[in-house]
Amino acid sequence: MITGAPLPSWTELAALLGGGANGGLAASPWASPADRVVWFSRSAHSLAAIAASWQRRHGRLPRLWIPDYFCNASLGPSRRAGVPLTFYPVGQDLAPDWEECRRLARAAAPDLFLAVHYFGLPADMAVALEFCRHEGALLIEDCAHVLAPVPGVGETGAFVLWSPHKHLAVPQGGLVVCRDPDEGVDLPSGPSPSLRGWLAKRLVQKLAPGWLLPSASRQGPQRFEDDPPEGGLADSPSLAPKIRAMLAASLRSLPRVAAARRHNAMALLEVLSRSPGWEPLFDPGMVTPYRLVMRCKSPDIASERFDFHRSGGIPVESWPDLAPEVRAEPQIHARALALRAHLLCFFVHHGMEALELARRSARVG
Numbered sequence: 059m060i061t062g063a064p065l066p067s068w069t070e071l072a073a074l075l076g077g078g079a080n081g082g083l084a085a086s087p088w089a090s091p092a093d094r095v096v097w098f099s100r101s102a103h104s105l106a107a108i109a110a111s112w113q114r115r116h117g118r119l120p121r122l123w124i125p126d127y128f129c130n131a132s133l134g135p136s137r138r139a140g141v142p143l144t145f146y147p148v149g150q151d152l153a154p155d156w157e158e159c160r161r162l163a164r165a166a167a168p169d170l171f172l173a174v175h176y177f178g179l180p181a182d183m184a185v186a187l188e189f190c191r192h193e194g195a196l197l198i199e200d201c202a203h204v205l206a207p208v209p210g211v212g213e214t215g216a217f218v219l220w221s222p223h224k225h226l227a228v229p230q231g232g233l234v235v236c237r238d239p240d241e242g243v244d245l246p247s248g249p250s251p252s253l254r255g256w257l258a259k260r261l262v263q264k265l266a267p268g269w270l271l272p273s274a275s276r277q278g279p280q281r282f283e284d285d286p287p288e289g290g291l292a293d294s295p296s297l298a299p300k301i302r303a304m305l306a307a308s309l310r311s312l313p314r315v316a317a318a319r320r321h322n323a324m325a326l327l328e329v330l331s332r333s334p335g336w337e338p339l340f341d342p343g344m345v346t347p348y349r350l351v352m353r354c355k356s357p358d359i360a361s362e363r364f365d366f367h368r369s370g371g372i373p374v375e376s377w378p379d380l381a382p383e384v385r386a387e388p389q390i391h392a393r394a395l396a397l398r399a400h401l402l403c404f405f406v407h408h409g410m411e412a413l414e415l416a417r418r419s420a421r422v423g
């Protein structure tokens with residue numbers, strides 16, 4: 059049975075029955091004891107909270123720069139707070155187009171500049187920091203696609219964002235590490251998202267026989283061209299205290315999770331590489347991949363392979379739901395649009411069996 063997300067172990071689920079764990083303990087893989095850390099339910103809320111804290115300190119809303127290749131749903135909380143967004147272009151290599159950034163900054167420099175390590179692949183943060191220093195901006199280093207710190211990842215930003223819920227079998231978990239002594243992030247208030255739906259679904263997935271369950275590839279948009287429906291992000295920024303306990307219980311599995319992701323991605327790539335018309339965006343054996351990303355020669359190939367593999371029960375998605383501002387200016391954002399139209403992202407989480415993935419992809423490929 060291939061599920062869209064990893065299933066929690068019974069030990070991880072048992073952690074839900076106890077009290078909440080210490081936030082510092084739960085954050086230990088991502089931060090040192092000297093770091094200031096704040097937990098949120100998701101990084102989308104972390105981002106809005108950074109902007110809100112900046113506004114409180116500086117007396118006006120910050121100009122927040124976001125790469126044009128970024129998911130619109132994650133900007134919901136920042137948009138609702140009225141944060142002015144600028145979408146800066148990235149190149150085909152996913153790096154910011156620095157020349158264009160410098161040109162844009164002449165009109166209005168950023169206050170907060172978000173740079174992303176896409177899909178688990180380390181990006182050059184030294185150059186991002188240099189740009190930020192020159193423009194007087196604070197760097198937000200977005201590590202949402204990275205499981206845990208590696209050299210060059212999570213070391214540079216004034217704020218560092220992690221999204222453990224994207225990699226581990228937990229329903230929530232976005233962490234901000236604040237390294238700028240003059241800045242901070244206020245603690246979230248209000249309720250946390252309900253755990254009930256997630257828990258019920260995971261228990262059914264754990265207990266029911268595989269043939270009874272709907273295929274993971276029936277979830278999410280069914281056509282490559284489509285984006286997920288808007289409004290899927292709960293408006294509750296706080297992390298449920300019990301999730302900190304679950305996170306603490308799952309920390310021991312991090313090395314196994316990393317190894318399984320690499321192993322699954324390489325096994326899948328071995329089969330996918332037999333078909334012409336696409337190539338991996340990066341070598342998944344060199345990093346802990348969030349997804350195995352294939353760059354297709356044309357949008358038609360991407361669309362056709364999306365259908366092929368989904369029909370074989372292999373979870374694969376397009377990414378991301380680009381912001382309307384980006385789609386409205388196709389000339390300026392041509393490369394982000396091309397990336398959206400050519401990249402296919404295969405799930406490789408640690409709940410998958412490499413052999414099963416390879417067997418299914420060989421059948422349909």
Ligand SMILES: Cc1ncc(COP(=O)(O)O)c(C=O)c1O
Nearest residue numbers: 100101102132174200202221232
């Ligand atoms: C690059 C990147 N950063 C941040 C986020 C927001 O993460 P979260 O799901 O924790 O809100 C996403 C969401 O998909 C993302 O892809």
